[in-house]
Amino acid sequence: MARDHGFHPVRITRIIDETPDTRTFTLDAPFPYRAGQFLTVKACGTLRSYSMSSSPDTDGELSVTVKRVPGGLVSGWMHERLKTGDTLEATRPSGSFCLREDTAGRPLVAFAGGSGITPVFSLTKSALATTARPVRLLTAHQNARSAIFREALDALAARHPGRLRVHHHLDDRDGLVTEDEIRALANGDAELADFYLCGPEPFMTLVEGTLTAGGATAKRIFVERFAPAAPEPVPVPAPTGPTGPTGPTAGSVTVDLRGDRRTVPQRPGETLLQSARRAGFTPPFSCESGDCATCMGRLAHGEAKMRVNNALDPDEVADGYVLTCQAEPTTSDVTVVYED
Structure with a gap:
């Protein structure tokens, strides 16, 4: 079940x-x-x-x-x-932006922009309570009034001297976050630390690029991204005739949402969620990163491969369920059903 x-x-x-x-x-x-x-x-x-x-x-x-x-x-x-x-x-809670098991005392280095501090604050408290790992944290906010959890983090650092170091960056005082600040927090631990990133996309792109250039590997960089809500799709009538990318043999995607069934031609690299939107539906979704299962659907016909799956159990996958935000068709015709 x-x-x-x-x-x-x-x-x-x-x-x-x-x-x-x-x-x-x-x-x-x-x-x-x-x-x-x-x-x-x-x-x-x-x-x-x-x-x-x-x-x-x-x-x-x-x-x-x-x-x-x-x-x-x-x-x-x-x-x-x-x-x-x-x-x-x-x-119920879900997501994979969690602490990795560590037996070597790897430093935990986190970069949080704006409300991205929310999961990082949770991670910081757990790391200090359940491990002996040193924690270093950079928070970036527009100004002091917008700095979420600033006092709580300072109090936490006072309770854990030598283990928690917090650098509060304020744009109105310091300008935008720089590569030098990122490298200073990494402190030469690019090959040793676990890095956690959450915040606006330009902020995370800068941090991830700087860490990678400094020698951090992808398996040590953990990023939490939440896609903005998609605009309401414009209904697209189902095409007739050979209008797909390679004519009538291109394959099709049929979407069933609450009994309304529509079919569109397959497009290379397009997920089932994107196909559903192109069909004029407003299907359920949330994170669009394969973590929450809000977009899950059941394959009634055909097959699809998920790029990422951090939400479905093996039994669910075996029963034909997929994360439509991550699933690309691997057969010429696919039918996905969104179940209540």
Whole structure:
């Protein structure tokens, strides 16, 4: 039987203002989880994933921290409408941005931009509580008012002198983060440390490129990326005749969403989720990185190969389930069904 990827009611027990545009929501949610994971919230007719800022090793309650995005549908609703005692619909936690097993005392070096500090804060607390690893952390924010968890991190560093070093970068004071700052935090440990990155894409691109140039290998760099919500697709009528990339033999993708079935020609390198959008559907999705299973569907015909799978169990894969954001067709005709 497939694992529970459904939505469950969770009650808000506390709301904490972290910064003028960031709030922590503490939830009565008895879900087991690992530091660095996230859960997916269903609200306003759409889905959003939010990382836990709590640690299962140091905190008695599960908490997510949400930064209000200008024009953000769900983050705006959560900030404006939710109050203590209200209920959210959320999945069980998932995600692979977690601490790797370490027996050699490898340094943990983390780079967090903006709200990217949320899972990194969780990882930092767990690493300090459950290992002897030294931790070095760079946080980057626009200014002091927007610096999420600044006081909490300083207090944590005071409790762990010699083990936790935190560098607070403020754009209005320091300019943009530089390669020199990144190299200084890496401190010559490119081949030894585990590096964790979370933040805006330009920030992560700079950090990852600098670390790689300094000798860090891909297996030691862990990146958390959450794709922005896709725009509403423009319905595309199903083509007739040989309009595919190689004519009528190019193959097809048939998508069944809540009983509505549409077929489009296959396109090389296109995932089943992308094909569903091209067919005019608005299919479920969240992280688009193969971590959350929000987009999972069942192959009713044909085969597909997933680029990444950090969410489905082997039994689920054997039963024909795929992460549609990661699955590319490997047969000429594929049918995927999104099940409730």
